[in-house]
Amino acid sequence: MSATTPHNPMFNAETAAMGLPADLSGAVAVLAVALGCGLLIGIERERRKGSGPHRAFAGLRTFALTCVAGALAALTQLTGLVVTGAALVAALAAMAYWRDRSDDPGATTEVALLLTYLIGVLCAWSLPLAAATAVGLTGLLAGRQRLHHFASHWLSPGEVRDGIMLAALVLMALPLVPNRPLWGPVLNPHVIVQLVALLLGVQALAHLSRRLLQARHAVALSALASGFVSSTATIATLGLAARERPADVRLLAGGGLLSCVSTQLQLLLVAAAVQPAWLAWLWAPALAAAALALLWGGWMVRGAPAGPAGAQQPPDEDRMFSLWGAAGVAALLSGIQVAVHALERWLGATGLLLGATLAALADLHASLAAVFASSPPQAGGTAVWAVMLALSVHAGSKSVTAGFAGGWRYLLALAPGLWAHTALCVAGVYWMAHR
Known part of the structure; x- marks a missing residue:
């Protein structure tokens, strides 16, 4: 079994060799959870994105599509496709960071986009673990001001x-x-x-x-x-x-x-x-x-x-x-x-x-x-x-x-x-x- 072969019960030995899900409902569940995780993270990033020509990179739709893309790549059981998708998302994030002309060009959104893709891939392995990771990432992103104040002023x-x-x-x-x-x-x-x-x-x-x-x-x-x-x-x-x-x-x-x-x-x-x-x-x-x-x-x-x-x-x-x-x-x-x-x-x-x-x-x-x-x-x-x-x-x-x-x-x-x-x-x- 390859490194990207999901350990999800919806896969069995025969269909894993064919690269197809054991049943359609299992694949739909994976894609639905991936979409939910992407929307959850994307909603938080959309609120931080702003508007106008100086708005930040990536929002609700970008994060949702990225997470679903990761899940689809994992469902194909093709290691090369999963790695290529991760490389493309990383390149997109790097380009967005390079083009950022703001006074404080943090890399949080870019890194979060790559993690969102990996969460989509994780959905094919374990739905609870992927959902928990998405919730944890969203909480970490939403607590930006409090975490900064805690680290810089309280401690x-x-x-x-x-x-x-x-x-x-x-x-x-x-x-x-x-x-x-x-x-x-x-x-x-x-x-x-x-x-x-x-x-x-x-x-x-x-x-x-x-x-x-x-x-x-x-x-x-x-x-x-x-x-x-x-x-x-x-x-x-x-x-x-x-x-x-x-x-x-x-x-x-x-x-x-x-x-x-x-x-x-x-x-x-x-x-x-x-x-x-x-x-x-x-x-x-x-x-x-x-x-x-x-x-x-x-x-x-x-x-x-x-x-x-x-x-x-x-x-x-x-x-x-x-x-x-x-x-x-x-x-x-x-x-x-x-x-x-x-x-x-x-x-x-x-x-x-x-x-x-x-x-x-x-x-x-x-x-x-x-x-x-x-x-x-x-x-x-x-x-x-x-x-x-x-x-x-x-x-x-x-x-x-x-x-x-x-x-x-x-x-x-x-x-x-x-x-x-x-x-x-x-x-x-x-x-x-x-x-």
């Missing part, structure tokens, strides 16, 4: 730099890293880089969300954002602020509880990156606990001033994430995985429980990542009890931290919601393991 230089770095990590580094553990089930370079990418992506998303809503609920948004890095550190920071401003204890305790929402969501991210089989056991308990912490914390924060009262603002607002911070967290996760795996090999099931408990005192996600990497979920297995124990121990660690950092009033305001959402998560894990 800061530091955010652009971080975005390029994150894209390079995900699109270039991650596919090249070997995907095999170096010792037992742990120290997988691909998993480590994937964890770094997840941490950076979550930090970037939280940063951009906070910028969009920076004028409202600064305490809640800052707590949610910093909770993805360390909920314990967030609770400690807000506790220190509570000592300085006792009147804001309820507000700051609510922010500390909201940071636990990030803990539960990041728990699912770690499970997805390290051992996806755990997601079937954790998604419901983690989301239920996150919802409870969100509602409880939001109720406590309600009525908070719009300014950054009690919120810890990062020193460099235009940076979306901390690469060294994310790398440090990933290194901590990997190191604790190695330690827990070593204890498990030394002491068996007892070592797994002991290692998970000790690791949870410092970092819940590192502890659970080690448990996830060590064994898949099993009903009544040691790993499930290790997860439940780690969640409980980490809640106790947060409570002690809150008491030392913010005093007893801060602890009393935070502890009910903290232990309620933890108990809900632990009970959910137990139920999922024994249902």
Whole structure:
């Protein structure tokens, strides 16, 4: 089968050899979808085209005919005809660009015309994919002003730099890293880089969300954002602020509880990156606990001033994430995985429980990542009890931290919601393991 042989069900082996469609209705469907895609893109370009002698190149009819031409070329099953058509459309677009005498001769319409031809060709392979591509192209063309404003004015230089770095990590580094553990089930370079990418992506998303809503609920948004890095550190920071401003204890305790929402969501991210089989056991308990912490914390924060009262603002607002911070967290996760795996090999099931408990005192996600990497979920297995124990121990660690950092009033305001959402998560894990 040639490179241009459609994989559409309307073609079979005999008719493909003859270069004819299996039935006329299938060919009509391909041409109809191609016409619709061309009209959709053409309508958007017609609105930008203008009128008079200085109107732009190509409009509604040109785009519609180009897309149908691509579909007809693909239906003939002639590779040379498809390539010749693409070359003619490209030459036409190049000539139109060369003859453009406007002050801002962008090449968007010319490139869009060539893509429209290829969408027509794609209609013979997959109608849904062709239609989705046409909708995406139309949306991209229609969002010109907003995209230009977003790129030129809204994004800061530091955010652009971080975005390029994150894209390079995900699109270039991650596919090249070997995907095999170096010792037992742990120290997988691909998993480590994937964890770094997840941490950076979550930090970037939280940063951009906070910028969009920076004028409202600064305490809640800052707590949610910093909770993805360390909920314990967030609770400690807000506790220190509570000592300085006792009147804001309820507000700051609510922010500390909201940071636990990030803990539960990041728990699912770690499970997805390290051992996806755990997601079937954790998604419901983690989301239920996150919802409870969100509602409880939001109720406590309600009525908070719009300014950054009690919120810890990062020193460099235009940076979306901390690469060294994310790398440090990933290194901590990997190191604790190695330690827990070593204890498990030394002491068996007892070592797994002991290692998970000790690791949870410092970092819940590192502890659970080690448990996830060590064994898949099993009903009544040691790993499930290790997860439940780690969640409980980490809640106790947060409570002690809150008491030392913010005093007893801060602890009393935070502890009910903290232990309620933890108990809900632990009970959910137990139920999922024994249902």
